[in-house]
Amino acid sequence: MAARTARAYPPAMDAELLAGLRALVDGNRVRILGRLATRPADADALAGELRLPVHVVRKQLEVLAHAGLVETQPDAPSTWAARLDRIGAMAGRLAALEREAEGLPAVPGGEWPHEGEALADTLARLRVTPEEAKTLRAHLVDGRLVSIPAQPKKRDVVLRFLLERVFLEDRGYPEKEVNQRLALFHQDVAALRRYLVDERYVEREASVYRRRGTRPTLPSPAEAPDDPPGGAASAGA
Numbered sequence: 001m002a003a004r005t006a007r008a009y010p011p012a013m014d015a016e017l018l019a020g021l022r023a024l025v026d027g028n029r030v031r032i033l034g035r036l037a038t039r040p041a042d043a044d045a046l047a048g049e050l051r052l053p054v055h056v057v058r059k060q061l062e063v064l065a066h067a068g069l070v071e072t073q074p075d076a077p078s079t080w081a082a083r084l085d086r087i088g089a090m091a092g093r094l095a096a097l098e099r100e101a102e103g104l105p106a107v108p109g110g111e112w113p114h115e116g117e118a119l120a121d122t123l124a125r126l127r128v129t130p131e132e133a134k135t136l137r138a139h140l141v142d143g144r145l146v147s148i149p150a151q152p153k154k155r156d157v158v159l160r161f162l163l164e165r166v167f168l169e170d171r172g173y174p175e176k177e178v179n180q181r182l183a184l185f186h187q188d189v190a191a192l193r194r195y196l197v198d199e200r201y202v203e204r205e206a207s208v209y210r211r212r213g214t215r216p217t218l219p220s221p222a223e224a225p226d227d228p229p230g231g232a233a234s235a236g237a
Helices: 014-021 027-036 043-050 054-066 084-101 119-126 131-138 151-165 176-183 188-199
Strands: 068-075 076-083 202-205 207-211
Touching: 014 054, 014 084, 027 043, 027 054, 027 068, 027 076, 043 054, 043 076, 054 068, 084 176, 119 131, 119 151, 131 151, 151 176, 151 188, 176 188, 176 207, 188 202, 188 207
Parallel strands: none
Antiparallel strands: 068 076, 202 207
């Protein structure tokens, strides 16, 4: 009798990924999440646009929130927005599972958006001042931008941070990829793209973006401070 070929089982999914996928088996929840991915809205507005009863929308929002896929806005508790960072993380884990199932190595460079570099190293690469580190702590929570600074000086610090987290390689980035990467930090990707171009951190040609200049190197151990300015860990990335 011929030897039986061992059956290949898919790799196990973690609980967080399973919760997200289970939340998306309902068509109405998919529609709500898709609508919130474009811009925030409250339950009444969603019900009107999607032609669903308000009580159904509120119930589905609770399910999506429990799965970590939507959240209320800090300055508007009744307004909901998609957690694009969590959606992107789900996509990344699914891609990793697919590679594992096919016997391929993991994508090099660590998990996005960290790409294998600790926040302390990013701050060291940027050589931020204590005041600049304070600005990042004020605008970054759990690795996401809670707001885009209105003051040009503070916004410049955030743009430099995003440049090092998004445009890691000396290559052209299609606009779709730029949007996906920026969305993990803030939902207003159009504004972030525009600021990066206007401040000449990146150049754009035919919807392809490329960083200007070379990526700064990490300082040598002799140059690096013993404690990163302002406490790197508290910036939450």
